[in-house]
Amino acid sequence: MGLVEPVRPFDFRLDENPDLPLADGVEILPEGQVAAILDRAVQAEIAPILKALKAIAGTEIWHLESPPPIFSNDHIAQYLEDRFRQDGKVPRVSAPAFRYKLWRLHSAAVRRLCRDLAVRFVPHPTQAVDEQGFLLPKYVPANATHAAASYGRLQLEQLDELVSTQGKPRDHGDTPYRDLREIAFWSRSVARIPAGNVDPVADFPFRVAPAEKVATAGSCFAQHIARHLAQSGYNYYIAEQPHPALGPALARDFGYGVFSARYANIYTSRQLLQLIQRAEGMFVPATDVWEAPGGQGFVDPFRPTIHPGGYGSVEEMRTDRDRHLAAVRLMLREMDVFVFTLGLTETWVDRRDGAVFPLCPGVSGGQFDSAIHQFLNLSIDDVRNDLNQSLALLRGIRPKLKVILTVSPVPLKATASIDHVLTATCYSKSVLRVAAHDVADTHDNVGYFPSYEIITGNFNRGAYYADDLREVRPEGVSHVMRTFFEHVAESGARPNLTADRPTPSAPIIPAARNAALLECEEELLEFDRVMAMRRDA
Known part of the structure; x- marks a missing residue:
């Protein structure tokens, strides 16, 4: 997401991490405007798929968070797919901080969609990222847009743990915890997600209209x-x-x-x-x-x-x-x-x-x-x-x-x-x-x-x-x-x-x-x- 600079470059301040650098000499947009753009894209591209799956699956749907961004611009430029190239030339790759911020907002939009559709959102494995939140080099493949197979194995291990410890227990019958929402479990709603994304609200009893x-x-x-x-x-x-x-x-x-x-x-x-x-x-x-x-x-x-x-x-x-x-x-x-x-x-x-x-x-x-x-x-x-x-x-x-x-x-x-x-x-x-x-x-x-x-x-x-x-x-x-x-x-x-x-x-x-x-x-x-x-x- 946001691998290459847009025709009219821009940047924005990410509120959950306001110290991330801003690009020089570009238009600085409010975070809310960028979030609205990504919300619209998620509703157009991901929502129909999840709704269709829910209609035919007959069981709980889990959605995996997209992999964290790759830090190295040189790596991205080397392995950039043809669909991103302009007249065969490699375009200017966007700054790492910009790509990270877009990924965070996109994940937040998908998380909200999953909540609205009662789909379980599974965050990325925390051990796959460095201190800045980028994908560790050992999980970076010879590719600009995906994570390596080793990252996939991490996700499978994570899913296996979720199923065995927080979903339906294997060979032990049902318990009251089997069908609880993600928010009922500390590891999934607190420990394994970024601090700025922790959301302790379950079901608020009403909404407030702007005119009230x-x-x-x-x-x-x-x-x-x-x-x-x-x-x-x-x-x-x-x-x-x-x-x-x-x-x-x-x-x-x-x-x-x-x-x-x-x-x-x-x-x-x-x-x-x-x-x-x-x-x-x-x-x-x-x-x-x-x-x-x-x-x-x-x-x-x-x-x-x-x-x-x-x-x-x-x-x-x-x-x-x-x-x-x-x-x-x-x-x-x-x-x-x-x-x-x-x-x-x-x-x-x-x-x-x-x-x-x-x-x-x-x-x-x-x-x-x-x-x-x-x-x-x-x-x-x-x-x-x-x-x-x-x-x-x-x-x-x-x-x-x-x-x-x-x-x-x-x-x-x-x-x-x-x-x-x-x-x-x-x-x-x-x-x-x-x-x-x-x-x-x-x-x-x-x-x-x-x-x-x-x-x-x-x-x-x-x-x-x-x-x-x-x-x-x-x-x-x-x-x-x-x-x-x-x-x-x-x-x-x-x-x-x-x-x-x-x-x-x-x-x-x-x-x-x-x-x-x-x-x-x-x-x-x-x-x-x-x-x-x-x-x-």
């Missing part, structure tokens, strides 16, 4: 999802709009467009529930206002970082909060799809009425009072009940609402529990993951999307985390969004795979904010300060 209004809320990682939706053809719904005089930069500084309304990060299930209750006039917290740090102005206790520098007066804060809650009410009535990313189980609560705060009082406004403020680490029953109550309220307003639940893969910045921050993170994410799964399983039109598993899965060998082991790298975000669009998008929308890739001229972002400009109140936590506050509680 999609709203988002949640923790810091949810901002990635919001940005990709906004840039990828979806009807990303912003209920709380800035005045035009602010301009884009100032509007973002004041929290506009980060989510569908200016609620800032919603870390916990309890915070989401109480936001809905406050917007609907069902709950008025005892805590009304906090003094800004240093006594300079005032902040909203439930959005302490939304107004840089604090409000000039209590009345100004209340007016802005009323405007915000009105926008939330509008969002609840207009959205067709709601994407919520769960981030934490740890929170701080007002003992008087149970109101929860996004930050510990005293960190970004207000004063910590152990007689009023209490640390709370939500249990799995707490999270389940919060989500069930939130869904009941949402469906009462919008009966046909679709809800997508995800869990943030970002570890805790600090813990106010007595545990090590690593075990505290494991507890928090485990509770959120199980609760989200349980709720999705018991409600119609609620789906769990595994962004957490994609980033934290050992298949990527930690490559999706930055050096601080918390920040998620752009490659990880792109993997999440590729998978999201593959299973959730109805049609007409593809992920913008460069949304998190900084441009060469982009300024260096301070460490408190990652390259994707995430706004995270959790970054304000000072571990020793929070621990001291808890000891006083």
Whole structure:
């Protein structure tokens, strides 16, 4: 595939391996356009064959991935078939990286076709490729377009192993594992395929059409999802709009467009529930206002970082909060799809009425009072009940609402529990993951999307985390969004795979904010300060 350069040369950046070289002096196309070309070719050339085989075979069909590309251009030029020659002359052979990228996209297109047709896709034998993904020389024949017979023997050995260990057991009768899909087996769906192609979604319960209004809320990682939706053809719904005089930069500084309304990060299930209750006039917290740090102005206790520098007066804060809650009410009535990313189980609560705060009082406004403020680490029953109550309220307003639940893969910045921050993170994410799964399983039109598993899965060998082991790298975000669009998008929308890739001229972002400009109140936590506050509680 792509052995010789096209009449009008081009190249593209492969998102699963963005460091592969690009050709000089040629047109650079978006990956999505090249993928669409290959999708069309696969549908025209391979789909009819597989459909015909399924119609007559009467048994399971397996499709073998095409062999990996040959690295050597000299070898290809020497053995190029006559059908590729132009007036008897050998044309210019395309660059190895270009051929590799085309092969990866073609394999992805065939894999999708196989999934749609319930055909088992068998990846190439991993021991047949070098570290760069090219066919090892010992499997290269005196041919430009095929692999050697020794490669075929590897494939037969691979098939024999699949049949004997993961298909119907030989001479041992049937087991419940006999007819399971490829995704049920670790070796076939995780260990033996490239990390960028791991797809942990089985059957998502619904699709989202480009015209449907999609709203988002949640923790810091949810901002990635919001940005990709906004840039990828979806009807990303912003209920709380800035005045035009602010301009884009100032509007973002004041929290506009980060989510569908200016609620800032919603870390916990309890915070989401109480936001809905406050917007609907069902709950008025005892805590009304906090003094800004240093006594300079005032902040909203439930959005302490939304107004840089604090409000000039209590009345100004209340007016802005009323405007915000009105926008939330509008969002609840207009959205067709709601994407919520769960981030934490740890929170701080007002003992008087149970109101929860996004930050510990005293960190970004207000004063910590152990007689009023209490640390709370939500249990799995707490999270389940919060989500069930939130869904009941949402469906009462919008009966046909679709809800997508995800869990943030970002570890805790600090813990106010007595545990090590690593075990505290494991507890928090485990509770959120199980609760989200349980709720999705018991409600119609609620789906769990595994962004957490994609980033934290050992298949990527930690490559999706930055050096601080918390920040998620752009490659990880792109993997999440590729998978999201593959299973959730109805049609007409593809992920913008460069949304998190900084441009060469982009300024260096301070460490408190990652390259994707995430706004995270959790970054304000000072571990020793929070621990001291808890000891006083």
